[in-house]
Amino acid sequence: MSAAATQPFETRRTFAIISHPDAGKTTLTEKLLLGGGAIRAAGQVRARGERRRARSDWMKIEQERGISVSSSVMTFERKGITFNLLDTPGHEDFSEDTYRTLTAVDAAIMVIDAAKGIETQTRKLFEVCRLRDIPIITFINKIDREGRHPLEILDEIQEALALDVSPMSWPVGMGSDFFGVYDQINHRFMTSSEGRGGPLDTVKEVSGLEDENFRDGIFDTVLADLEENVELGGAGYPEFDREAFLEGHLTPVFFGSALRDYGIDQVLDFIDAYAPAPHSQPATGGRTIRPEEDKVTGFVFKVQANMDPKHRDRIAFVRLCSGTFKRGMKLKHVRAGKPITVSAPIFFFAEERELAEKAYPGDVIGVPNHGQLRVGDTLSEGEEIHVTGLPAFAPEILRRVRLSDTMRVKQMRRGLEDLAEEGLVQIFKPAIGTNWIVGVVGVLQLDVVVDRLKQEYQTEIGFEPVMYNTARWAECDSAQKLDKFLETNRAHVALDRDDKPVFLFKNAWEVSYVGEKNPDIKFRETREIVHTDE
Incomplete structure (x- = not known):
């Protein structure tokens, strides 16, 4: 109590x-x-x-x-x-x-x-x-x-x-x-x-x-x-x-x-x-991060772009797992292998903010950044460690992006990358063709993407149907077998924003059929977000 x-x-x-x-x-x-x-x-x-x-x-x-x-x-x-x-x-x-x-x-x-x-x-x-x-x-x-x-x-x-x-x-x-x-x-x-x-x-x-x-x-x-x-x-x-x-x-x-x-x-x-006080957090290597530890660790579970449209900011929501965080600390951005100085961390009240001078395990702080931090990133006081347990889900609705004004390709791509960074959508770059494919769980997400690109990036887009309706991450214990499979099926292959290979399927029957024909390849509906390299 x-x-x-x-x-x-x-x-x-x-x-x-x-x-x-x-x-x-x-x-x-x-x-x-x-x-x-x-x-x-x-x-x-x-x-x-x-x-x-x-x-x-x-x-x-x-x-x-x-x-x-x-x-x-x-x-x-x-x-x-x-x-x-x-x-x-x-x-x-x-x-x-x-x-x-x-x-x-x-x-x-x-x-x-x-x-x-x-x-x-x-x-x-x-x-x-x-x-x-x-x-x-x-x-x-x-x-x-x-x-x-x-x-x-x-x-x-x-x-x-x-x-x-x-x-x-x-x-x-x-x-x-x-x-x-x-x-x-x-x-x-x-x-x-x-x-x-x-x-x-x-x-x-x-x-x-x-x-x-x-x-x-x-x-x-x-x-x-x-x-x-x-x-x-x-x-x-x-x-x-x-x-x-x-x-x-x-x-x-x-x-x-x-x-x-x-x-x-x-x-x-x-x-x-x-209700419980902050719990321990699982991490790579069988490590468990405990809140009473002295050194600071935290993980990014959400990124929000343009909370303040005037400043085109990106805020990484960081849940602190251990240690006492103080404003101005240098923390290691583990994925990038570089230190970052957290000079203006914030506490939230919906869209309002105040500077966070100190924060403790269980607290959520906002870290303003220019795109360095992604969902799944770990910040630590020097330790090479990655917090685990953050899921990414295979989308069930796929659409090709149609740009109204081709002069705004750069703005469209930046906007889609920002929204993908937030976790609102997933973006895939097909192995054949140049038009990006957007993947979502529900159709309402598509409406939000259109609205936010218009409001925040002054870019109007639409969506066109594609011949695929679901995606799965393709994995294999043998890199050679995976490369051969992907090369043979290039028309079905795309890369996600982390350059992980994704196989695009027309329907549930095809998921089952391709899986049976290629027993060495695993087609994942979910994958864990652990960024271990740039």
Whole structure:
């Protein structure tokens, strides 16, 4: 718990929010920032201009479409704890950015819509968290609206995700009969002075469900349902166990309404008290980087170009793994084998920044650079080491780039390279032909590429279909066999931005057929991003 912290990194809580689109993630993010004192007014409150927007969605296309398409980092302090909140894209077309962001967190909040339960994207992201043993806190949102029965949702989480659930609170009614939330751990009733459906503004200390201070004014049918939920929940679900939570076997469940402020302080208090401090990080050579080590190490899990369009900057998001970072330090850029001086590191508050004089394991700092740093790069205080575990995924949609104005080839290529550096798209240079091919996970990414090249690089592009619809990285234990295979099939071959060979396939049948005909060649759907040379 936070009270026992003896080193600065032990007061860090670095976590992400994962959800299906429309589950209310952006509103929850905003309310956590509000509850943490990081902002003074939520987006729903009438405010001037763009301040009405959720602070984590700062890109123009995000504001126009009302979706998150880029991961953001927000740092704030509350009760002596430093919270690093990594907001992730909710839309499945941007899952690759989300997967990489999950390599930089120690815990995650899984947001579930009370009416819809577990949805496709939630399940996918949960599985990524499970692979990385990331502890999960569940927030069942929108209980102020009509939704499914609480026990039904809890059973679904337990069965569909093979995850024990431990309810920390219960809704007191739902929809038109919503009176508030009963915190059964701390015996509190969170309600509204406005009555049913009102925003949270009243917290009553109660001795239990029989307390008249709690029961006053609540419908008998609502009380009967709540009593049954608490009784059945106590018998059917395990009590909260921190060890099981940290191992990823059990999730504490909070019922709430981000829109009406229910459950926000509960979640923040829980993260403070029970979420893990920064964990160890795997690295090459079987090495494990521990946060208590003296020497600084960190890795780049994201690059964002043009956060400030006036300055054409690139910011590398670096998760610190060990040591005490100080502004002005010289760190080794391991891939390049060169030292870099980190003279203007920054902490983030969405698009706003402040200089980071000191930072500790678990913190995320921004390192401005001119393209030297890429996703997967490691920075160290001299050690030849590469942090592992950052994935790249084979795209399922391929398109040839069509440039409207051939005089802007240079701008187009720079823009596409910047966006590929961010991880928004992958770019491939065919062995035959000159037109680049763009690879994405979802079609919405293509819209974002067109929009950002127009807005940030003043370059208009379109896309044309190609005869291929998927790509796989080609690998072989024998370099000679791989070279022969690639030369024989040049029409299907391209290089990615790291000059790794990629084989382009027309369909799933061809993937299987070529694989069977060439058993020595491995066709990878994923590859680990570890840059070991220039």
